[in-house]
Amino acid sequence: MADLERPERLQIMLTADELMALENWRFEKRMPSRSAAVRELLRRGLASDGFLAAGQGTKSQEFGVLAPEVDGRRPNGGTAE
Template identity: 65%
Template sequence: MSREERDVRLQIMLQPQELKAIEEWRFDKRMPSRASAVRELLRRGLAAEGFDLAPDGKQSGAFGVTEDAKNTGKK
């Protein structure tokens, strides 16, 4: 897919340890960019099976990339 075909920007906020986990995964997998790594992680996550739906009322801050980020209680 060429860059011209991507016309939607998605912005997310991460805690430092979440970004570190993504960057380490990116370098380990030799992904060419942070964006390509995040797209690959999203592709894999969307293809995954065997997880429950989020419970009603669960806040955005409850979903983190790392265990530390999940347990901070920040929203």
């Protein structure tokens, strides 16, 4: 097998609404693939400010792409834009 430029694989599970949001963003930004779109969103997220560290005992299911806002804040610690 040929050497891959990105040999690490990351698998995530999305709801239908989360996938639709990703696809809509991808096409709006003219990204060539889902993988490229996810990498760009990760790059932007890691470069951003205003997010708190996850609290101890926080569950994976509490981190959604389309998490509901409560008082202008997202349950995962992010701020509403």
